Amino acid sequence: MSSTLLKRSEVSKENTWNLEDIFPSEQAWDQAFEGLKKDLKKAAGFEGKLTSAEQIKAIFELEDRLGLETERLFVYAHLHHDEDTANPTYQALLEKAKKLSVEAGEALSFITPEILSLPEAELDNLIESEELKPFRFTLTEIKREKAHVLSKAEEALLAQVGNLSQAPQNIFGMLNNADMKFPKIKDENGKEVELTHGSYIQFLENPDREVRRQAFKAVYETYSKQKNTLAATLSANINKNMFYAKARKYPSVLEMSLYSDNISVDVYNNLISTIHESLPLLHRYMKLRKKLLGVNELHMYDLFAPLVEEYKWDISFEEAKQLCAEGLKPLGDDYIKTLQEGFDNRWIDVYENEGKRTGAYSWGAYGTHPYVLLNHKDNLNSMFTLAHEMGHALHSYYSDEALPYRDAQYTIFLAEVASTTNEALLMDYLLKHADNPKQKLYLLTYYADQFRTTVFRQTMFAEFEKIVHERAEAGVSMTPQELSSIYYELNRKYHGDDMVVDKDIEMEWARIPHFYRSFYVYKYATGFSAATSFSKQILEEGQPAVDRYLGFLKSGGSDYSINILSKAGVDMSSPQPVRDAMSVFKDVIEQMEQLTK
Incomplete structure (x- = not known):
C-alpha cells in the first residue's frame, strides 16, 4: 500500500x-x-x-x-x-x-x-x-x-430533566477532551514531543522505559491538578443515577442499570467474585511480565511494554481472509460458506482513504446482508479486527435469516460474544500453526493482554463502580480522596505483590469516560468470558457445541439475553463461563512460561 x-x-x-x-x-x-x-x-x-x-x-x-x-x-x-x-x-x-x-x-x-x-x-x-x-x-x-x-405528569417532568441529567457527562467530556492539556515529554532520542490522549498508549508501548515513566507521570499529575473538579463531576453523575433509581422505584442504581437487559445482580456479583478467585493467575502473569522485561521492579507504566522484541509479521488482506477462513473451520461448512460469501460479494470496505471514518465496525439493515468497515493495515491486529467484525456480521446475518425484523436485533449484552468467539478460534489456529518460538510467544503475549485488559481490567472497573455507588447510597461523600483510595486499593488487590502499584494510578478513575455510562463495562468481561467458553466447547466437543452455538447466532433478541446464552450452553448466572475463560488464560500463561524457561 x-x-x-x-x-x-x-x-x-x-x-x-x-x-x-x-x-x-x-x-x-x-x-x-x-x-x-x-x-x-x-x-x-x-x-x-x-x-x-x-x-x-x-x-x-x-x-x-x-x-x-x-x-x-x-x-x-x-x-x-x-x-x-x-x-x-x-x-x-x-x-x-x-x-x-x-x-x-x-x-x-x-x-x-x-x-x-x-x-x-x-x-x-x-x-x-x-x-x-x-x-x-x-x-x-x-x-x-x-x-x-410513572404517571403521565411525572414522566413529562422526568423528560424535562433529561437535558440536565447529561450535564455531568458533558462537563467531563469538555474538561477531558477540550480543556485538558498535558506537558511535553522527551522521547527516546531526547527530543521534546507532544503528549495527548491519542499518543498516551503509544508512549506506554514504547520499549524505552524512561519514555513510559515520563508519559505515565505527566498524565496523572495533570489529572491530579483537576481532582476536585473531576470528583465533583463524577459525584454528580452518581447522584443523578441515585435520583433516577429512587424516582423509578428501583432498590439500587445497580439494579436499575441491569433491569433493561433483565440481568440479575447475581450475574454482576458472580463476575467479580469469580475474578477474585482467579487473581492468582493475573499475579502469575505479572511475575512473568517482570521476568520477560528483565526489571527488578514492575511498575504500572510497564503494563503495555512489548514483551517480545519487535516481531515483524506482514499479513496482507488476502492472507488475512485465508487465515480467518482456516481458523473458523471448526464452525462448520455453512458458516465458512457464508463467510466466503461476505469476502467475495463486497460486504467489506477494506482500506483507508481520504476522509474515511476511522476504526472498524459491522452494521447493516434487516433484509440486506451486513456491511463491515475496516481500515486494514497489513498486521496481526488488523487480521483479528477482520475476524472480530465478521463475527458481528455473521451473527446479524444468521439472526436476520432466522427471525422476523422485531426479534432479530440482539442486545449489547450479547453483541461482543460472536465477534470474540471468532478471535478465540483464530488464535487457537494460529498458535497450533506457529512456525517458530518467537512467533508463538508474540501471539501468546497478544492473547494474554486481551485477558488482562478485557476481563481483569474491566471487572476492576465494574467493582469500582459498584463500591462507589454503594457507598454513595449509604450516605458517604465521594471526595477525591475517597475515590482515589478505593481505586488505589483495587489496583493493589488486582495486580499483586510482584507489581509496584505507583501512587499516581490512584487518579486513573478520573480519565475513564465509561464511568459516565454507569454499569456498562462489565459487559466487556462477560462477553469475552462467554466467547471463550463457547470457543473452548467448540474445540473440545465438536459438532454438538457447534450446533448450540449456531442456535445462539440464530436467536437474535427473541428472548432475554441470559436465556439465549443458557440454551446455547453458556450459563452466565453461574461462575462456570468465567472459570472456563480463566482455564484458557492459565493455559496461555503456562505456554509462555515453557517458552521462556
Whole structure:
C-alpha cells in the first residue's frame, strides 16, 4: 500500500462495499424517503385506539414496516457518509435520514404508554392471545417495565430533566477532551514531543522505559491538578443515577442499570467474585511480565511494554481472509460458506482513504446482508479486527435469516460474544500453526493482554463502580480522596505483590469516560468470558457445541439475553463461563512460561 492516501474515487471497486444492495441508486433512496414520510402519517390514526388485539397487531405491523424502512434509509446514508465524511452530498443525505428517524420515533412514541395504561388483567389476556403470538415477547417486556413507569405528569417532568441529567457527562467530556492539556515529554532520542490522549498508549508501548515513566507521570499529575473538579463531576453523575433509581422505584442504581437487559445482580456479583478467585493467575502473569522485561521492579507504566522484541509479521488482506477462513473451520461448512460469501460479494470496505471514518465496525439493515468497515493495515491486529467484525456480521446475518425484523436485533449484552468467539478460534489456529518460538510467544503475549485488559481490567472497573455507588447510597461523600483510595486499593488487590502499584494510578478513575455510562463495562468481561467458553466447547466437543452455538447466532433478541446464552450452553448466572475463560488464560500463561524457561 502506498503511504499517500487515495481519494475515494481512486479506490478500486473490489476493495469497497456494494451499497447498491440496499438501494440501487440515490433516486431509489429519494423515492423511499418520500414514501416513508407519507406512511408515517398513518400512525396517527391508531392513537387513542389501542384497546383490542386487532388494533395492537395492526400498529405493531405498521411499526415494523416503518422501522425497517427507516433503518434502510439511515444505514444507506450513514455508510455512504463514512466512506468520505467530507463529501457534502452524503452529509446532506445523512442529515435528512437523521431527521426522519427522529420523526419516526415521535410518530410511534404513543404505543408503549397506551398499552401500559391498560388494566393489568387486560394486558395479561393480550399477552396470551393467539392473534398477538408474534408479539408476545414485546408485550411481556412492556409489562415488565410497567412497575417502573410513572404517571403521565411525572414522566413529562422526568423528560424535562433529561437535558440536565447529561450535564455531568458533558462537563467531563469538555474538561477531558477540550480543556485538558498535558506537558511535553522527551522521547527516546531526547527530543521534546507532544503528549495527548491519542499518543498516551503509544508512549506506554514504547520499549524505552524512561519514555513510559515520563508519559505515565505527566498524565496523572495533570489529572491530579483537576481532582476536585473531576470528583465533583463524577459525584454528580452518581447522584443523578441515585435520583433516577429512587424516582423509578428501583432498590439500587445497580439494579436499575441491569433491569433493561433483565440481568440479575447475581450475574454482576458472580463476575467479580469469580475474578477474585482467579487473581492468582493475573499475579502469575505479572511475575512473568517482570521476568520477560528483565526489571527488578514492575511498575504500572510497564503494563503495555512489548514483551517480545519487535516481531515483524506482514499479513496482507488476502492472507488475512485465508487465515480467518482456516481458523473458523471448526464452525462448520455453512458458516465458512457464508463467510466466503461476505469476502467475495463486497460486504467489506477494506482500506483507508481520504476522509474515511476511522476504526472498524459491522452494521447493516434487516433484509440486506451486513456491511463491515475496516481500515486494514497489513498486521496481526488488523487480521483479528477482520475476524472480530465478521463475527458481528455473521451473527446479524444468521439472526436476520432466522427471525422476523422485531426479534432479530440482539442486545449489547450479547453483541461482543460472536465477534470474540471468532478471535478465540483464530488464535487457537494460529498458535497450533506457529512456525517458530518467537512467533508463538508474540501471539501468546497478544492473547494474554486481551485477558488482562478485557476481563481483569474491566471487572476492576465494574467493582469500582459498584463500591462507589454503594457507598454513595449509604450516605458517604465521594471526595477525591475517597475515590482515589478505593481505586488505589483495587489496583493493589488486582495486580499483586510482584507489581509496584505507583501512587499516581490512584487518579486513573478520573480519565475513564465509561464511568459516565454507569454499569456498562462489565459487559466487556462477560462477553469475552462467554466467547471463550463457547470457543473452548467448540474445540473440545465438536459438532454438538457447534450446533448450540449456531442456535445462539440464530436467536437474535427473541428472548432475554441470559436465556439465549443458557440454551446455547453458556450459563452466565453461574461462575462456570468465567472459570472456563480463566482455564484458557492459565493455559496461555503456562505456554509462555515453557517458552521462556
